[in-house]
Amino acid sequence: MTYKEIYNDTIDERILSTVSTQGIRIFFMPKEGYSKKYAVFSTDYGSIDNIFVPIGARDRLEVPEGIAHFLEHKLFEEEDGDVFEKFSNIGAQVNAFTSFNQTSYLFYTSNNFYTGLEYLIDFVQNPYLTDENVEKEKGIIGQEIMMYEDNPGWKVYFNLLKAMYHEHPIRIDIAGTIDSIKAISKELLYTTYETFYNPSNMVLFVIGDLDFDEIVRVVNKAEKEFDLTTGDIERIIPDEPKEVKDRLVEEKMTTSMPMFYMGFKDADTGYKGRKMIKKDIVTNIILDMLFGESTEFYNKLYEEGLIDTSFGAFYTCKESYGHSLLVGQSNEPETLHNRILDRIKLPADEVLKEDDFIRIKRKELGNFIMGMNSIEFIANNFTDLFFSGFMITDYLELLKEIKYDDIIRRFNSHFKEENLSLSIIRPL
Amino acid sequence: MKSNPERIQIAKDIYLNIINEGKFKSNLLSYYFIRPLDRREVTKNTLLSLVLRRASKNYPRTIDLERKLEELYGTNLSLGINKRGERQVIRYTMEWPKNKYLDEDYDGEIIQILKEIIFNPLVEGRGFSKSYVDQEKENLRRKIENKINDKGAYARERCFEIMCKNERFGLFPLGYVEDLEDIDEVNLYQHYQEFIRTSPIEIFYVGQVDDNIISALKSHLEIRRDETISIPEDVLVGAGQTRNIVIDELDVNQGKLVMGYRAAIHHNDKLYNPLLLASDILGGGPNSKLFINVREKESLAYYIGSSTYKYKSLMLVESGIEFDDFDRTVEIINQQLEELKAGKFTDEDVAKSKKSLVTNTESIRDSLFLMSEFFFSQLISGDKRSLEEVLDDFQKVEREEIIEAAKRIKLDTIYFMRNKKEEVGVEK
Numbered sequence: 001m002t003y004k005e006i007y008n009d010t011i012d013e014r015i016l017s018t019v020s021t022q023g024i025r026i027f028f029m030p031k032e033g034y035s036k037k038y039a040v041f042s043t044d045y046g047s048i049d050n051i052f053v054p055i056g057a058r059d060r061l062e063v064p065e066g067i068a069h070f071l072e073h074k075l076f077e078e079e080d081g082d083v084f085e086k087f088s089n090i091g092a093q094v095n096a097f098t099s100f101n102q103t104s105y106l107f108y109t110s111n112n113f114y115t116g117l118e119y120l121i122d123f124v125q126n127p128y129l130t131d132e133n134v135e136k137e138k139g140i141i142g143q144e145i146m147m148y149e150d151n152p153g154w155k156v157y158f159n160l161l162k163a164m165y166h167e168h169p170i171r172i173d174i175a176g177t178i179d180s181i182k183a184i185s186k187e188l189l190y191t192t193y194e195t196f197y198n199p200s201n202m203v204l205f206v207i208g209d210l211d212f213d214e215i216v217r218v219v220n221k222a223e224k225e226f227d228l229t230t231g232d233i234e235r236i237i238p239d240e241p242k243e244v245k246d247r248l249v250e251e252k253m254t255t256s257m258p259m260f261y262m263g264f265k266d267a268d269t270g271y272k273g274r275k276m277i278k279k280d281i282v283t284n285i286i287l288d289m290l291f292g293e294s295t296e297f298y299n300k301l302y303e304e305g306l307i308d309t310s311f312g313a314f315y316t317c318k319e320s321y322g323h324s325l326l327v328g329q330s331n332e333p334e335t336l337h338n339r340i341l342d343r344i345k346l347p348a349d350e351v352l353k354e355d356d357f358i359r360i361k362r363k364e365l366g367n368f369i370m371g372m373n374s375i376e377f378i379a380n381n382f383t384d385l386f387f388s389g390f391m392i393t394d395y396l397e398l399l400k401e402i403k404y405d406d407i408i409r410r411f412n413s414h415f416k417e418e419n420l421s422l423s424i425i426r427p428l
Numbered sequence: 429m430k431s432n433p434e435r436i437q438i439a440k441d442i443y444l445n446i447i448n449e450g451k452f453k454s455n456l457l458s459y460y461f462i463r464p465l466d467r468r469e470v471t472k473n474t475l476l477s478l479v480l481r482r483a484s485k486n487y488p489r490t491i492d493l494e495r496k497l498e499e500l501y502g503t504n505l506s507l508g509i510n511k512r513g514e515r516q517v518i519r520y521t522m523e524w525p526k527n528k529y530l531d532e533d534y535d536g537e538i539i540q541i542l543k544e545i546i547f548n549p550l551v552e553g554r555g556f557s558k559s560y561v562d563q564e565k566e567n568l569r570r571k572i573e574n575k576i577n578d579k580g581a582y583a584r585e586r587c588f589e590i591m592c593k594n595e596r597f598g599l600f601p602l603g604y605v606e607d608l609e610d611i612d613e614v615n616l617y618q619h620y621q622e623f624i625r626t627s628p629i630e631i632f633y634v635g636q637v638d639d640n641i642i643s644a645l646k647s648h649l650e651i652r653r654d655e656t657i658s659i660p661e662d663v664l665v666g667a668g669q670t671r672n673i674v675i676d677e678l679d680v681n682q683g684k685l686v687m688g689y690r691a692a693i694h695h696n697d698k699l700y701n702p703l704l705l706a707s708d709i710l711g712g713g714p715n716s717k718l719f720i721n722v723r724e725k726e727s728l729a730y731y732i733g734s735s736t737y738k739y740k741s742l743m744l745v746e747s748g749i750e751f752d753d754f755d756r757t758v759e760i761i762n763q764q765l766e767e768l769k770a771g772k773f774t775d776e777d778v779a780k781s782k783k784s785l786v787t788n789t790e791s792i793r794d795s796l797f798l799m800s801e802f803f804f805s806q807l808i809s810g811d812k813r814s815l816e817e818v819l820d821d822f823q824k825v826e827r828e829e830i831i832e833a834a835k836r837i838k839l840d841t842i843y844f845m846r847n848k849k850e851e852v853g854v855e856k
Contacts, residue, residue: 010529011453011529032451034451034794035794036790082715082724084714084715085715085780087715088713088714088715088780088783088784089776089779089783091783091786092787093713093784093787094714108787108791110786110790111783111787136727137727138727139727139728140723140729140730143682143727143728143730143748143750144730146681146682146750147580147730147748150579150680150681150682151578151579153577254576254579254678254679254680255576255577256573256574256576256577257570257574259577293490293491293494294491294498295491299489299491302490303563305563305566308566308570309567329570359495359498359499360498362498362499362501362502363501363502365501365502365530366500366502366503366530367502369453369454369525369530370453370454370504370523370524370525372453373452373453373454375794428679
């Protein structure tokens with residue numbers, strides 16, 4: 001078998017890769033001396049992919065909100081026996097999650113890894129759906145949705161996304177709503193499954209003290225045969241205006257004090273790969289330089305009691321969207337909002353100093369190196385970056401390349417008053 | 429990591445525990461302070477630890493300290509305030525990248541900063557800085573009041589509070605808002621002096637070991653040590669004294685059920701491991717009796733599980749359900765626990781639970797932080813076994829012992845958080 005190998009000497013880590021017989025891309029990072037062995041099998045399919053052209057069809061289909069997450073739950077159902085039981089028989093723990101952009105199935109164990117890997121490929125590739133088991137799941141997911149409904153931290157975030165975006169499906173709740181999941185049927189689930197769970201749309205990442213030959217052998221033996229290749233799936237994201245939809249959204253819930261999320265909507269989207277990841281790193285460095293714990297701004301607001309240790313700022317983006325978020329709790333969210341606006345209106349060279357840039361970059365460097373201790377950190381970031389067209393092993397070099405000029409340029413284009421929405425949850 | 433840490437006494441009741449571990453990209457240093465969990469000092473200890481985190485004599489402004497940590501490649505300084513049975517444990521941890529990745533030598537400097545923060549605080553006049561104390565009083569008040577934001581965690585704390593109202597374990601580890609009033613910068617500084625002179629202190633270092641690091645860790649501390657306080661043994665209470673049902677009515681969408689049990693099996697008792705297995709078979713994961721019967725068979729919940737609390741030998745069963753499903757869920761939980769006591773579980777169930785405990789315990793080896801926590805926990809429970817011996821002992825548990833341990837599990841308190849009941853007969 002022919003493998004590709006990428007080695008990064010700064011962090012002293014390597015990634016081996018190949019493609020299975022049926023087209024699953026397989027990546028492996030050896031981690032000698034670790035007890036835990038971890039595999040995550042992911043499809044490039046999340047809650048935002050709710051309008052698409054199904055495999056073998058010609059017309060676009062809009063599916064009910066929450067179907068990607070619903071499907072994730074249902075893949076754990078087997079005709080003969082139970083997926084959880086199989087994994088626990090070998091001492092492994094299995095789980096899954098659905099995000100805006102991907103659905104991932106993972107397991108970890110210290111022993112019997114290759115048996116677990118076979119089970120993982122097998123259960124993800126063999127859906128077993130009946131009208132009865134689809135109905136049963138609506139009760140369970142209904143309780144999951146209710147749990148989020150009582151979580152003010154979750155509500156304040158999704159209220160913001162709904163305020164920022166007019167049409168983009170990122171405004172949809174990942175699990176859907178009690179009403180939207182009612183419309184989910186066995187047939188719709190099979191259609192989405194066949195489109196998005198084709199091997200050409202999936203990636204397997206394995207990490208631990210393991211042997212790559214054996215991993216590849218197990219995958220080739222366990223995988224199912226597929227007749228059709230999905231190729232590039234046509235996904236339809238409605239046109240999204242550059243402006244935010246609403247500047248302010250408020251709700252009342254059982255909380256101790258007002259919580260807020262503020263978001264600068266990114267007007268500069270449409271990139272993939274290196275360019276997008278660079279924008280991501282640059283924007284996060286700016287946020288740290290503007291609002292981080294080592295700024296006079298943060299310390300002043302903290303001393304005034306306008307913010308507390310819950311305050312934080314970060315940027316996130318994908319090809320079709322991006323936003324900088326400022327989150328926390330405050331007795332005066334509007335005052336804070338105005339103070340933040342005052343700050344972004346100052347000239348770039350006044351708020352962003354080069355020595356701060358150098359310091360924050362050192363911090364980012366150290367954080368990434370320390371992240372390489374954690375199998376979970378690596379696995380989650382690998383897949384997320386991979387679906388964005390970027391290899392985790394190139395991250396450190398990209399970070400090192402970032403210049404002070406990149407920071408100034410981006411500040412001037414992204415942080416604008418008209419791009420800002422504010423979401424508040426107030427106590428009852 | 430085959431054996432226990434090397435343990436060196438460096439002052440009266442101050443021990444340095446060293447774990448030489450090469451596979452990680454960072455080093456970790458933790459200082460643990462052990463105090464009795466006591467209403468008279470619980471709030472003071474928490475506030476004290478927050479105030480110390482703000483500044484030291486050499487870094488009198490928080491911002492200077494933050495900038496220094498960022499410059500040292502994002503060295504992470506974290507603070508933990510927890511209860512371990514009827515002890516309050518305050519932990520300061522530094523984690524930083526190994527200098528071989530960054531070609532700089534800064535280990536000694538980082539170790540020095542942590543010592544500074546703890547042993548060389550900023551003093552103004554006869555006390556701490558008044559403004560830092562006032563700000564942290566406000567910060568702590570908010571942290572305590574924030575309990576309500578996480579409904580699941582709030583329900584759990586309420587159950588402990590009700591169940592252990594006559595025991596020290598019923599105290600909330602962060603303290604009480606009403607106790608903040610009497611604390612000021614002068615009496616807090618007096619408390620600090622007692623805290624630093626009389627607390628047993630355990631220091632854990634995990635990472636790369638060389639002469640410079642060891643001498644920096646061992647170097648003499650210029651502090652006075654008095655007779656250290658003795659930490660009382662945890663009091664194990666059997667059930668049956670205060671059996672009760674408490675219902676809180678709040679503005680929520682989902683009911684939170686917490687059932688509190690007592691087993692009164694000391695962690696040195698030979699039935700302790702069997703108790704862990706009994707709880708795991710009952711509600712340890714997706715293959716447990718509760719998950720299968722409450723979630724999979726009846727669709728009553730999204731999450732349901734049980735967990736044990738080592739030092740007090742308590743067990744909690746927690747779930748999120750519809751308000752009207754309270755009786756049905758309690759009935760199934762009771763029935764499943766009775767089945768466990770009657771031995772209605774298979775040898776395979778036992779084998780699976782053993783494997784699950786082993787996988788979880790083995791993963792301690794993959795984290796600097798978990799290693800330090802594990803060995804600290806071994807120390808305070810007077811358990812001299814290595815990680816390997818702990819793992820071996822799980823295998824020795826017999827089926828009959830699990831039944832015997834299960835029979836000791838007695839229901840004490842049922843706590844339920846539900847919505848406000850609408851008044852009957854009032855027209856809307």
